[in-house]
Amino acid sequence: MKNAIETHDLTKVYNNNFTAVNSLNLEIPDKSIFGMLGPNGAGKTTTIKMLTCLIQPTSGRATVGGYDVQKNPDEVRNLLGMVPQQVSLYKDLTVMENSQMCADYYGVPQDERDSRIEDLMELVDIKYAKDKRVGQLSGGQKQKASLVASLVHRPEILFLDEPTIGLDPTTKRTLWDLIRELNDNGHTIILCSHDMHEVDMLCDNVGIINTGNLVAYDTPQGLKDALLESNKKEMTDALSKISSESEVSTSTKENIENLNLRKMSILLKNQDDNVIDSIKKSNNIKSIEIAKNGRINLRIDSFDDMAVQNVLNDIIASGGIIKSIYTEEPSLEDVFIKSTSEVNENDRA
C-alpha cells in the first residue's frame, strides 16, 4: 500500500539542545485514519510542524504524498489541510470570508472557489452560519468552519489536532461521522487526540510517540491484544509464585484470558481488616474499593513487572487467601499508559 507520509530517522533538536523528536520512523498508509498519540511534550506537535513545513528537521527526512518536506515545501503545503486545536480563523471575518481567504491563499481557481466552499459548508452543515463572524460562533460551529477552510483546496492529507475537544457529545459524534465521511472520500486523516475512545472508534492505525520516539504502532485492536498477551503472561507468572497456602479457584485461571493489570477484582476467603490495611499500604495501589458483595476492586498505578506480584504477595503475607480474581479487557488507554510509562521509567533509569 502506498504511504501518504513517511519519516526516516526524522530528528529535531532545538537550540537549547532539547531533542524533541529522535530518529522517528513512521509510515502512514494512504487513505487511512491514523491516530497519533502521546503524552504532552512527547514530540507530536514538533513532528506535525515538521510534516507541515513550519519548522525544518535537524536530520533525517520526511515525505508527504511523495514530496520531501525540505525540498518541495510548497508541493507539500498544497497536499495538506490542518484543523488546529485552537481555531485559528480570523474572528472578525465571516465563515465565508475566512474560507475565501484560505482558498485564495491556496490558489483555488476563482470560478470554482465559492461553489466549492458552499458544497463543503453543506457537507459539514455550517451553511446556515456562512455570513456570521467566526467570533460569534459556538465551539462546534468554529470547528466546522475551520474544517471548511482547511478542505477548500481539496487536500489529500488532513491533520486534525484535538478536533472534538470541548465539544458536547452530539456535536462530537457529528464530527466523527464527518471524519469517517472525509476518509471515505479519499482523504488521509491524521488525528491527534487524547480522547482514547475517539481514537479507538475512528482510527485504522495508531502510533504512540513518547520522548520523541515511536513506542508503539499497530491497529487499535492489535495494540490492545498485545497488551492482553503481555498481561496474561505477567499474571500467570505472578500466580505461579503465590504460595501454596493461597487458594485460587479454577475460574480465576480461566479469567486470566481477560486479564488487565490495572483493574483487578479480588475475592478473599478470609477478608479482615488486617488484609485490607496491608493492601492499602501496598505500593502501586491507586485506589481500593470494597464492593457490597465483598469483592475488593483495585486499580494498580504501575506497569512495573513486579507490581501485581507485590500486591498479591502483600495480600498473602497479611494472611489473606485469594478465592478468585476477575479482570477487564485492556483499553487503548491502558495501552497508552503502559507504552508511555515504560519509556518514562527507562528515561528515569
Next chain:
Amino acid sequence: MIEPKKFWWMIKKELISLKRHPGRLISILAFPIIMILLFGYGMGGEMTDLPIVVVSQSHGDLTDLTLDTIKSTETYHVVEVMDNLNDGKERVENGEVKAAIILPSDYDDDSSSQKGVTLYLDSSDQMASQIIESSTQGIFYRLSNMVAAQTSVSTQDADIEPSVMHSLNNFKDDISLHINRIYGNIKYIDFLVPAILGMTVMMSCMMGMGATIAGERETGELARLFMTPTSVSTVIGGKIAAKLLIELVRALILIFMAVLLFNVSIKGGFLQTFIVLVIGALCFVGFGIMLSARTSTQEDYAQMSLPFSMPMMFVSGVFYPIETMPWILQKLAYIFPLTYLNDAMRGIMLKGQTLGDVWLDLVVLLGFTALFFIIGVKRFNRDV
C-alpha cells in the same frame, strides 16, 4: 515574490476588522487628535495670567508707571495691589498667588541710588517661577533704562560733561540689536508638532505592527497562513501595507489637527511632509517586524519593545533640542531612527527645506529600514 491577491487579502482583512469594530476605528482616529491636543495645549502653549500680588509701599510717577507696566504684562494676573508687606508674603506662602512683587518705600525717591525691588517667589513651582522671574527682570530692566535716561537728561541740564554721562548711562542705547529670525517667529508648538508627528508614527507603527504579528502568532492565525504555499514576504508585505495605510490616515489627521488647532505652519509643503512620514512609518514598521520575528506572544513583544521605544521618545529631540542634552544622550540619540525623522520633519515643516535638503536624514532612515527588514525577514520563522 509578492503575490498580489494574497497581499490584498491582508489589507482587506484589516479594513473589514476596522469596519466591524467602530470602537476600535474611533480609537485609532481619536489617538492622533488626543496626542496633538495633549501636547499642543499641555506643552506647546505659553504660560500667561500667573496670579501675583504687588506690594506697593511708595507713591509717585515711577510707582504708577511700574504698576501699569506690570498690569499690562500678559504673564501676570495681578490679583491685588496692597501696601502691607506681610499680607503679600502670606498670600504667596498660602499658595494663593505665585509671587509678590514688592516695591520699597523709597521707590519713587529720586535721591535714592539703589531701588531694591524684591520678588517674593513661590519657587516650588519651577516652571511658573522661572517665567515670572524672567518677565520681572525684563520689566525692571526696561524701567531702569528709562530712569537712567531721565537721570542723564537732568545731569546734562546741570552742565556736566555730556560725553562722560553718555558713556556711563546711555551706552546701552548705542548697541542696536537687530534680531533676524530666519525661520520666522517659531513658537514651542511649532517646534513640537513635527516631532510629535514623528513620535506618533513611531509608536503606532512599532507597537501596532509588532503586536499584530505577535498576536496572530499567539492565536495561530499566522500559522494557518504559513501552512499555505505562501512566501513570508507576501504575508509580511501585506501586513505592512495594511498597517501603513492606517497609520498614514492617522498621520493625515494629525497634520490636519495641528494646522487647524494651532495654526502650525508647513513651510516645505504638505506632500514633502507626507513623504517623510511614509519613510518614517516604513522604518518603524520594519523595526516592529524585526522585534516580533521571534516573539510568540503580545506580552513578550510589549516587554521587548519598551527598552527601545521609551528612550527613543525622550532622547531623539522630540521635546528638547538634542544639543541641550548630556553628551552621552546626544551620542545615543544618533543611533535612534526617530532622531533623523524628527530632523527631517523639522527641516521640511519649519525651515521650508526640500527632500533634497534633508537627504542625509532620509538616507539614514532608509538604511535603517533596509536593515530592519532584512533582519526581520531573515529571522522570521513560520513556527508558532
